[in-house]
Every structure is written in structure tokens, then in C-alpha cells.
């Protein structure tokens with residue numbers, strides 16, 4: 451049985467190999483280790499193995515875990531990869547270095563106001579619902595150009611990338627390719643796409659951020 455540090459090393463090897471096969475510099479791919487539902491004791495060995503970027507999908511859970519860890523490791527980078535509600539925007543701006551999930555005008559407006567109030571400068575990406583699934587978060591593909599424009603112009607947000615979660619039952623590559631096309635069209639350099647089951651395909655299609663949970667931490671138990 452391998453431990454999380456061993457699994458992390460294997461994921462890093464696979465990222466390097468996938469990057470090389472795509473003719474890309476592995477430095478251009480940020481591994482975001484998704485620690486949701488794992489406690490601080492499970493996260494520490496992964497930090498000690500050298501990992502610095504971590505992803506959480508709930509503001510409250512991240513707020514309980516990461517301020518303490520940051521006191522010990524000030525260079526940790528914490529990413530929000532789950533839905534953001536307006537009533538959590540203040541806490542989110544306080545904690546996160548990168549927010550991958552900007553997807554609504556109300557949230558974008560609140561983020562702009564809060565970022566100015568706190569004088570923080572988090573990285574920001576827009577989540578796109580590439581599969582157009584009614585239950586899923588993210589802006590619809592036909593609305594993404596106008597939304598990004600409003601984020602820049604009306605809300606003063608420096609959006610630098612796009613993020614997607616392909617439908618579970620479909621091959622992911624067409625969704626990664628679509629996100630890449632939208633990013634190119636909008637001049638947004640960052641692409642957050644690819645999880646434990648498909649991060650190599652995402653790297654082949656241009657991912658700059660892969661969000662990998664279970665391949666590092668093991669299966670999540672509810």
C-alpha cells in the first residue's frame with residue numbers, strides 16, 4: 451500500500467510525462483491537490499512532501515483547515531474550486547489565492563467590491579458549464595464572452611482563465627477542447643481542467659491547472 455507522498459510523486463511523474471508528450475514545459479502545469487473531505491492530519495504529509503497548491507470546494511471547510519496550516523507553511527497556495535455564494539465572498543477573498551469558479555453576475559459584483567475593500571489580488575477564473583447540464587454550476591458557453599466582458603468592464607475583475615468540469619458520463623476531451631477554444635478566443639491564458647481520471651488528456655489539450663484529489667489522497671469516504 452502506497453502512502454499519499456508516494457501517490458503525489460507518481461502524479462507528478464505522470465504530469466511530467468504528459469507534458470513532454472504534448473511538447474509542453476511541465477512547469478506550465480500547476481498541480482492543485484484537492485484536499486476536500488480530508489483532515490489536516492492527512493494534508494500535512496502531502497505538504498511535507500513538497501506540495502504547495504491545494505484545492506477545496508467549500509469556503510467554510512477551507513477556512514477551518516488552511517489558516518492554521520498557513521501559519522506553519524506561509525507559502526501554501528489555496529484554491530477555491532467549488533461554487534461560491536455571495537454570502538461567502540468576504541471569507542473567500544480573505545483566504546483564497548485563486549478562485550476558479552466565478553460564474554454569476556451577483557457573485558462577480560460582490561467579488562469586485564470585496565477585492566477592492568480588502569486590497570487583495572486573487573487569481574480569478576470563470577467556470578463554464580461546457581456540458582450545459584441544468585444542475586451544474588458555471589456560465590453557459592453561449593454566455594461566456596459577454597460575461598467575461600462584464601467581469602472586466604463592470605465589476606473590475608482581472609479574469610485570467612476558464613475552468614470546467616465535464617459531465618461524468620461523457621468523454622472529457624471534447625469539453626477540454628471547447629474550453630481551450632474559448633480561452634484562446636478571449637485571450638485568457640489559464641485553463642483549469644482535468645481531475646484524477648483525466649488529467650493527462652487535459653494536459654494534452656492545454657490545461658495549466660489540473661485538480662487532482664483521489665489519485666493523491668485516496669478515495670473520499672462520506
Ligand SMILES: *Cc1c(COP(=O)(O)O)cnc(C)c1O
Nearest residue numbers: 484507531645646661662663664
Ligand atoms: C473533487 C473535485 C476534484 C478532484 O476530483 P478527483 O476525481 O478526486 O481528482 C476536481 N475538481 C473539482 C471541482 C472537484 O470538486
